[in-house]
Amino acid sequence: MSTSGGGGCCDCGDDEAWKKDQYCELHLANRKNPLESKILTDAVLERVEICFGAILAFCVSYLEIEPNASLQCLDGNVEGGQVDGAQYCTVLYNDESHTFDQVIQTLTKIAKCRPKDAMEIVAAIDREGRAVVKCDTFEECNKLKVSIENQMILPTSLLSTARNNQSLRTSVLHVGAVACQQFALQLLGWFQEFLVRHYLFRKTFSELVQRKQETFCIRHILEYDVKLWKTARTCWHRLLISGMLMEYDNKMILAQEFSRRYATIVEDFISDDHDHAFSIVSLSVQLFTVPSIAHHLIAHEGIFDKLLHTFYHVAIEKFIRNKTLHFSKNIASLTFFKRANYILYDLRYLLSLKPDVLSNDLRNGFLEGCRALMRVLNVMQAWSR
Numbered sequence: 001m002s003t004s005g006g007g008g009c010c011d012c013g014d015d016e017a018w019k020k021d022q023y024c025e026l027h028l029a030n031r032k033n034p035l036e037s038k039i040l041t042d043a044v045l046e047r048v049e050i051c052f053g054a055i056l057a058f059c060v061s062y063l064e065i066e067p068n069a070s071l072q073c074l075d076g077n078v079e080g081g082q083v084d085g086a087q088y089c090t091v092l093y094n095d096e097s098h099t100f101d102q103v104i105q106t107l108t109k110i111a112k113c114r115p116k117d118a119m120e121i122v123a124a125i126d127r128e129g130r131a132v133v134k135c136d137t138f139e140e141c142n143k144l145k146v147s148i149e150n151q152m153i154l155p156t157s158l159l160s161t162a163r164n165n166q167s168l169r170t171s172v173l174h175v176g177a178v179a180c181q182q183f184a185l186q187l188l189g190w191f192q193e194f195l196v197r198h199y200l201f202r203k204t205f206s207e208l209v210q211r212k213q214e215t216f217c218i219r220h221i222l223e224y225d226v227k228l229w230k231t232a233r234t235c236w237h238r239l240l241i242s243g244m245l246m247e248y249d250n251k252m253i254l255a256q257e258f259s260r261r262y263a264t265i266v267e268d269f270i271s272d273d274h275d276h277a278f279s280i281v282s283l284s285v286q287l288f289t290v291p292s293i294a295h296h297l298i299a300h301e302g303i304f305d306k307l308l309h310t311f312y313h314v315a316i317e318k319f320i321r322n323k324t325l326h327f328s329k330n331i332a333s334l335t336f337f338k339r340a341n342y343i344l345y346d347l348r349y350l351l352s353l354k355p356d357v358l359s360n361d362l363r364n365g366f367l368e369g370c371r372a373l374m375r376v377l378n379v380m381q382a383w384s385r
Helices: 025-031 042-063 100-109 115-128 138-150 175-195 199-209 218-227 230-244 248-260 262-271 280-288 291-300 303-319 331-340 342-351 360-379
Strands: 088-093 130-136 170-174
Touching: 042 175, 042 199, 088 115, 088 138, 088 175, 100 115, 115 130, 130 138, 138 170, 170 175, 175 199, 175 230, 199 230, 199 248, 218 230, 218 248, 218 262, 218 280, 230 248, 230 280, 248 262, 248 280, 248 291, 262 280, 262 303, 262 331, 262 342, 280 291, 280 342, 291 303, 291 342, 291 360, 303 331, 303 342, 303 360, 331 342
Parallel strands: none
Antiparallel strands: 088 130, 088 170
């Protein structure tokens, strides 16, 4: 398959997307002996594996610097002398909960920014997911962080949720850490484009991220997504699309791991405040809409049952009183429920693909899912009363 300019995958080369003429002339030529290459010898591929592993390890290590973390290699003395000037940054993150005006007001009042500068910072936060507000000593940066977090932002309307009353998310990072993070983002962007060049590159990438003992394994990338900011999330998503979705075998591997971690990443998404498009959960449409993969997941991973069990646990169970579903009038809980409804979209993807042959495993997986569905429908009985 071939990646499109939009970051997804075009259908050229997908046998399940076309009834005939699955390949154009360009991609048909690439289909012939994809494992043969006069340039990519075994020695070159060995070096490619080392290089890819180093890139992934670096990006995971630096993009996952926790707020206020202290890196020994970046703090204190440098070659025997104290670094002069600003060493730390106060970083303000996008949270999709506060309005532009609320953040601008905070920056002008607390950070003493000019209105024009505050607007530029807010635009950068909305675009990138975060922005540096101040560079100074640790004491000054942390003082600003505490002041921003203690700033009480009043709700703008009666429909404001509990998230609107939360403080803005900030952190204090070393300037070297911020620089390394920016380089890691650029590196992921380059890596994503590089993987498109040859099947063997993607094969090597797929083998690396399947190593469960590594910090950059698929499981870790999926589960840590919620702790990253918008740009970092997008970079990892695009890398997985380029490296794992262009070949069927790699796509199946990603789909299986995605299914096994589905409950965890969905719970993280529901408690998060970023839009669905910036969550790793959004990859479900790329995986659950492939007929053979959807049927395999129902038959061997129990994904039908898992989706409904997760939906029941995160969106239904807490609202059951006297064996009947009763929603509270709290707006925050309704927002929570609306985010959980994305599970039902995933369920629709899975069940919209009718199998040609109903195997025993597929039948059993479907029946398990039906039992879970009946449990949900049971508590909805007399819901309108």
